[in-house]
Amino acid sequence: MANPKSIFEYAPAPESRSVVDIAPSYGLFIDGEFTEAADGKVFKSVSPSTEEVLSEVAQAGEADVDRAVKAARKAFEKWSALPGAERGKYLFRIARIIQERSRELAVLETLDNGKPIKETRDADLPLVAAHFFYYAGWADKLDHAGYGANPRPLGVAGQVIPWNFPLLMLAWKIAPALATGNTVVLKPAETTPLSALFFADICRQAGLPKGVVNILPGYGDAGAALTAHPDVNKVAFTGSTAVGKQIARTVAGTDKKLTLELGGKGANIVFDDAPIDQAVEGIVTGIFFNQGQVCCAGSRLLVQESIQDELLDSLKRRLATLRLGDPLDKNTDIGAINSAEQLARITALAETGEAEGAERWSAPCELPTSGYWFAPTLFTNVTQAHTVARDEIFGPVLSVLSFRTPEEAVAKANNTQYGLSAGIWTEKGSRILAVANKLRAGVVWANTFNKFDPTSPFGGYKESGFGREGGRHGLEAYLDV
Amino acid sequence: MPTTTPPPGKAALTGTPFADVTASATTLRRFLHGLPGVDTVGLEARAAALGTRSIKTTAKAYAIDLAISMIDLTTLEGADTAGKVRALGAKAVHPDPTDRTTPKTAAVCVYPDMVATAKEAVADSGVKVASVATAFPAGRAALAVKLADVRDAVAAGADEIDMVIDRGAFLAGDFMKVYEEIVAVKEASGQARLKVIFETGELSTYDNIRRASWIGMLAGADFIKTSTGKVGVNATPANTLLMLEAVRDFRAQTGVQVGVKPAGGIRTSKDALKFLVLVNETAGADWLDNHWFRFGASSLLNDLLMQRQKLATGRYSGPDYVTVD
Numbered sequence: 001m002a003n004p005k006s007i008f009e010y011a012p013a014p015e016s017r018s019v020v021d022i023a024p025s026y027g028l029f030i031d032g033e034f035t036e037a038a039d040g041k042v043f044k045s046v047s048p049s050t051e052e053v054l055s056e057v058a059q060a061g062e063a064d065v066d067r068a069v070k071a072a073r074k075a076f077e078k079w080s081a082l083p084g085a086e087r088g089k090y091l092f093r094i095a096r097i098i099q100e101r102s103r104e105l106a107v108l109e110t111l112d113n114g115k116p117i118k119e120t121r122d123a124d125l126p127l128v129a130a131h132f133f134y135y136a137g138w139a140d141k142l143d144h145a146g147y148g149a150n151p152r153p154l155g156v157a158g159q160v161i162p163w164n165f166p167l168l169m170l171a172w173k174i175a176p177a178l179a180t181g182n183t184v185v186l187k188p189a190e191t192t193p194l195s196a197l198f199f200a201d202i203c204r205q206a207g208l209p210k211g212v213v214n215i216l217p218g219y220g221d222a223g224a225a226l227t228a229h230p231d232v233n234k235v236a237f238t239g240s241t242a243v244g245k246q247i248a249r250t251v252a253g254t255d256k257k258l259t260l261e262l263g264g265k266g267a268n269i270v271f272d273d274a275p276i277d278q279a280v281e282g283i284v285t286g287i288f289f290n291q292g293q294v295c296c297a298g299s300r301l302l303v304q305e306s307i308q309d310e311l312l313d314s315l316k317r318r319l320a321t322l323r324l325g326d327p328l329d330k331n332t333d334i335g336a337i338n339s340a341e342q343l344a345r346i347t348a349l350a351e352t353g354e355a356e357g358a359e360r361w362s363a364p365c366e367l368p369t370s371g372y373w374f375a376p377t378l379f380t381n382v383t384q385a386h387t388v389a390r391d392e393i394f395g396p397v398l399s400v401l402s403f404r405t406p407e408e409a410v411a412k413a414n415n416t417q418y419g420l421s422a423g424i425w426t427e428k429g430s431r432i433l434a435v436a437n438k439l440r441a442g443v444v445w446a447n448t449f450n451k452f453d454p455t456s457p458f459g460g461y462k463e464s465g466f467g468r469e470g471g472r473h474g475l476e477a478y479l480d481v
Numbered sequence: 482m483p484t485t486t487p488p489p490g491k492a493a494l495t496g497t498p499f500a501d502v503t504a505s506a507t508t509l510r511r512f513l514h515g516l517p518g519v520d521t522v523g524l525e526a527r528a529a530a531l532g533t534r535s536i537k538t539t540a541k542a543y544a545i546d547l548a549i550s551m552i553d554l555t556t557l558e559g560a561d562t563a564g565k566v567r568a569l570g571a572k573a574v575h576p577d578p579t580d581r582t583t584p585k586t587a588a589v590c591v592y593p594d595m596v597a598t599a600k601e602a603v604a605d606s607g608v609k610v611a612s613v614a615t616a617f618p619a620g621r622a623a624l625a626v627k628l629a630d631v632r633d634a635v636a637a638g639a640d641e642i643d644m645v646i647d648r649g650a651f652l653a654g655d656f657m658k659v660y661e662e663i664v665a666v667k668e669a670s671g672q673a674r675l676k677v678i679f680e681t682g683e684l685s686t687y688d689n690i691r692r693a694s695w696i697g698m699l700a701g702a703d704f705i706k707t708s709t710g711k712v713g714v715n716a717t718p719a720n721t722l723l724m725l726e727a728v729r730d731f732r733a734q735t736g737v738q739v740g741v742k743p744a745g746g747i748r749t750s751k752d753a754l755k756f757l758v759l760v761n762e763t764a765g766a767d768w769l770d771n772h773w774f775r776f777g778a779s780s781l782l783n784d785l786l787m788q789r790q791k792l793a794t795g796r797y798s799g800p801d802y803v804t805v806d
Contacts, residue, residue, distance in 0.1 A: 008540065008547075008758075008761045008766065008769055009539075009540060010534065010535075010536060010537075010540045011536075011537045011539045011540040012537070013535035013536070013537045118533065122533065273517075273518070274517070274518075275517055275518045275519055275520040277517070277519070277523075277527075277726050278519070278520040278524060278527070281526070321762050330534075330535035331534055331535055427518035447520045447522070448523065
């Protein structure tokens with residue numbers, strides 16, 4: 001080559017926006033129809049990477065919640081009386097339509113959420129379809145789920161989901177609810193309502209009976225009204241621990257069944273005999289997947305002191321190769337933070353980390369001028385006492401702590417108010433088993449991180465919530481057992 | 482077996498943390514078994530993830546030219562003739578006769594008895610002549626025979642020697658024998674650059690490939706190379722990624738840069754671009770140069786040429802618009 005040191009610059013490779021047609025406005029989806037909110041309120045959904053307004057969406061209030069719950073109650077009678085195999089057919093149909101429309105939905109989700117198209121295309125959408133396929137299979141086999149013959153559904157499920165995996169969290173909630181014969185009122189997060197509204201369209205496309213699925217975009221007040229509604233039999237919430245506690249208080253003293261999937265401060269434990277290059281990849285996946293806005297993120301790196309410097313050098317070198325920018329570009333690794341509010345929270349916690357004496361390092365990358373962005377960041381010199389080691393940041397910020405012995409690793413990993421996820425990196429199989437048994441976390445990954453599968457139950461210990469979603473265990477939350 | 486004078490590999494490592502690693506079979510074995518393990522699932526997932534990079538327009542044009550310039554255009558058949566080798570040489574110098582801006586390939590790669598013919602064919606074009614040696618591809622011959630093979634190729638004018646390691650010795654755990662053979666071949670190669678072929682398909686595990694990479698680098702290899710192209714599994718994104726990690730780590734710890742050559746099974750431009758992405762994001766830009774990265778391939782060149790024509794004209798031409806050699 002004439003210039004041997006010329007840089008291999010990847011040209012922009014944007015996914016086409018034209019595959020998705022976003023309407024200028026959307027209504028609430030109640031009883032199979034899109035309708036205005038009773039009080040006519042609307043709000044705007046913006047694209048976090050550009051701050052462009054994508055659409056104007058009807059904002060549900062208490063009256064709309066009541067209307068939706070009534071519709072769901074009415075639909076419940078026939079829906080729950082259908083043979084399981086018939087309900088399964090609808091779910092299979094929905095799963096297939098999701099696959100057929102996956103490119104459109106991936107682009108939509110990337111626009112509304114800010115996450116890279118690489119993730120929506122390769123992780124979110126395949127998992128969404130897989131979740132519906134999986135629970136479609138359960139619909140006619142509930143007799144064999146381990147809850148005795150003919151387990152009964154609960155009734156109307158009120159579900160409130162977060163903005164970090166909008167369509168995937170919808171799938172986690174709606175698929176098991178429908179498979180078991182419940183009907184659903186779901187409130188997506190206010191910053192990411194669009195994919196749920198596209199899902200409403202998919203329900204119509206699949207010919208799902210009216211009122212079985214109702215979608216109410218809105219804010220916290222709509223969520224509160226939904227979880228408090230007297231005719232809701234089951235409440236499922238994924239989101240922050242603070243809101244989760246509030247919901248638990250609301251539901252206390254009623255006969256509503258409740259599952260909560262809340263925050264986390266996952267420990268990713270790297271022993272000195274770990275496969276280092278793969279551990280580095282796992283750390284990156286653990287905390288920078290979806291900009292760290294993952295409840296089960298491996299936000300605390302616990303590394304054995306004897307390999308700390310070596311590992312951190314490798315990690316920093318790797319972080320320097322992350323590509324931050326236009327989420328629609330197929331080569332983007334790190335997208336935008338979901339909202340200005342979340343960005344402010346991450347920024348404030350990172351500043352607290354610095355103020356408390358932790359050492360901050362950010363990957364060298366240029367941040368776009370519009371939209372909400374935060375460079376991949378890690379903190380060293382962190383102890384258990386630091387705020388960045390205790391509080392959930394929900395952003396691309398990794399706290400690095402060290403340990404000397406396996407006992408110390410386990411003690412530190414468990415020393416948190418949360419208990420959602422953990423990772424173990426070692427080539428020694430016996431150590432994996434021994435350590436995993438002592439970790440108080442709902443999911444423990446060994447030599448991998450952030451791997452999801454509809455067949456595997458997911459949920460937390462302690463303030464990370466209770467109840468399990470996914471797998472056979474996920475059926476229990478929607479059955480009167 | 483060199484016992485009195487230190488082999489070149491050892492000399493190069495004086496003052497590095499690895500100076501004593503090859504002092505005895507025990508120390509070498511201990512060192513190799515102390516290398517970090519490789520998690521198969523994680524390695525393959527990383528290679529696959531990098532395979533989803535989307536290389537378009539200007540980046541694609543750059544990468545196609547770079548890939549052409551990195552090819553060791555190879556013919557290693559019992560049926561090779563002087564005519565075949567001359568045609569290959571002509572192709573290496575002018576890959577696309579309709580477009581003289583097309584870069585030359587890095588080298589032609591032939592058996593030792595064809596080196597003189599190849600040398601004549603590429604003349605002073607700058608295209609190198611590489612020769613396989615050491616009883617390629619099995620490597621099942623006495624060391625003296627292997628060294629004679631190497632000297633013969635060098636005497637005929639080979640610029641580069643592609644040797645095979647003794648996989649039998651490696652799998653039997655005799656790492657020292659593997660190491661000393663490479664050292665001896667390096668010495669016999671003189672000024673020629675030495676590529677060490679591991680035959681990764683026969684080593685079978687990623688841990689073995691990492692160990693072999695370190696043996697090769699410690700022994701003074703200028704390049705480490707995946708395969709002969711003569712077995713079932715040749716170059717793969719995962720084994721090449723692993724070897725790129727090895728040369729990256731070796732340079733970080735010794736300051737010595739070693740090249741990488743995946744060979745066999747890379748047939749399409751799309752594949753080649755994926756390998757270049759692996760280089761770019763693993764070893765880094767310093768390896769994006771035919772002095773440090775090569776493709777051992779034959780049919781790959783024509784696919785790259787067709788893609789190159791497509792980028793220039795906007796149309797696919799077809800196999801009749803590139804030369805069949």
